[in-house]
Amino acid sequence: MFRTRITRLFGIEHPIVGGAMMEVSKPEFVAAISNAGALGMMASAMYESREKFRRAVRRVKELTDKPFGVNLSLFPALMPIDNNLYADVILEEHVPIVETSGYRPPEDLLARLKAGGVKTMHKCVSVRQALSAQKAGVEAVTVFGSEGGGHIGELGLTTISLVPRAVDTLDVPVLAAGGIVDGRGLLAALALGAQGVTIGTRLLVTTECPIHDNLKQALVSATEVDTLPILGSLRNTVRAWKNAAALRVAELESLQADLGEILSVVAGTATKRMYEEGDLNAGVIPCSQSIGIVHEIRPVANVIEGIVQEAAEILGRLAA
Numbered sequence: 001m002f003r004t005r006i007t008r009l010f011g012i013e014h015p016i017v018g019g020a021m022m023e024v025s026k027p028e029f030v031a032a033i034s035n036a037g038a039l040g041m042m043a044s045a046m047y048e049s050r051e052k053f054r055r056a057v058r059r060v061k062e063l064t065d066k067p068f069g070v071n072l073s074l075f076p077a078l079m080p081i082d083n084n085l086y087a088d089v090i091l092e093e094h095v096p097i098v099e100t101s102g103y104r105p106p107e108d109l110l111a112r113l114k115a116g117g118v119k120t121m122h123k124c125v126s127v128r129q130a131l132s133a134q135k136a137g138v139e140a141v142t143v144f145g146s147e148g149g150g151h152i153g154e155l156g157l158t159t160i161s162l163v164p165r166a167v168d169t170l171d172v173p174v175l176a177a178g179g180i181v182d183g184r185g186l187l188a189a190l191a192l193g194a195q196g197v198t199i200g201t202r203l204l205v206t207t208e209c210p211i212h213d214n215l216k217q218a219l220v221s222a223t224e225v226d227t228l229p230i231l232g233s234l235r236n237t238v239r240a241w242k243n244a245a246a247l248r249v250a251e252l253e254s255l256q257a258d259l260g261e262i263l264s265v266v267a268g269t270a271t272k273r274m275y276e277e278g279d280l281n282a283g284v285i286p287c288s289q290s291i292g293i294v295h296e297i298r299p300v301a302n303v304i305e306g307i308v309q310e311a312a313e314i315l316g317r318l319a320a
């Protein structure tokens, strides 16, 4: 329905990328997003060995013959990440698309991937970083506004300000991320000049999303005031769902508490427990302010089709 530079570049039906989500983007979920005509994105940092990552990539390939991607994290991590190990598997398994997120993608890594026929994109939170990624050689850039769930950075720029600036400045196609959960958001992003959108939070609240039902129910009841930015004191700001753990992090930061104490609350193991056991206050999860307009748990294909159809309907109404 909406053909753009991004649908052509990635060979996908809809201009929608399902954002990589740590511990959530398991093969079945990634494949469901690709099978719905969007671009499923694996989160490589979930896999602690090359072989586990390879098994997951092969599982996605078994479940879909549509394009999918792998996210490589360039964020600071407690356990250093060697993205070259993932790149080996990506090349050997012919993964078609790679997204880097965080700091400037290393040119040698991009060159290696591109020489192997992989299409590359980068996700960042400012026009300066976007320009630097374009210079490093990526074929598309996602700019991520601070209403979104995840690493929103320290600048606090919102999607509506960031996207047109990026579109006016870059030559490569731009995707908009941050706060997009429905057809209104998709059409607004396209109107701002984006060639596609990256969505995360909306996909958390889907039937196939592998998180505990307690959490899905809590998220559909949340409103636009139920998130907060945390970890700014570490210059690693994340927008998170406002539960007891996130509030505790904010409190510890205001008290200038010990780094170890803060990290124990945001540990990935605590978040994993929350996803698996449904203990709503066990850890911290990223979440968008737009959670306030997500009211139903629906199948992935239904969500993606619904977003595209709603955008088309609004466009028709406005044109009439």
Ligand SMILES: Cc1cc2nc3c(=O)[nH]c(=O)nc-3n(C[C@H](O)[C@H](O)[C@H](O)COP(=O)(O)O)c2cc1C
Pocket: 018, 019, 020, 021, 022, 024, 043, 071, 073, 101, 123, 144, 147, 148, 149, 150, 151, 177, 178, 179, 180, 181, 198, 199, 200, 201, 202, 204, 285, 286, 287, 288, 289, 290
């Ligand atoms: C639960 C969750 C986990 C996420 N994990 C990652 C991640 O590991 N790497 C990454 O680059 N982005 C991550 N993100 C960001 C998403 O990929 C996407 O950019 C973002 O969710 C878009 O904003 P939205 O939540 O408003 O849709 C995460 C987002 C959420 C909600």
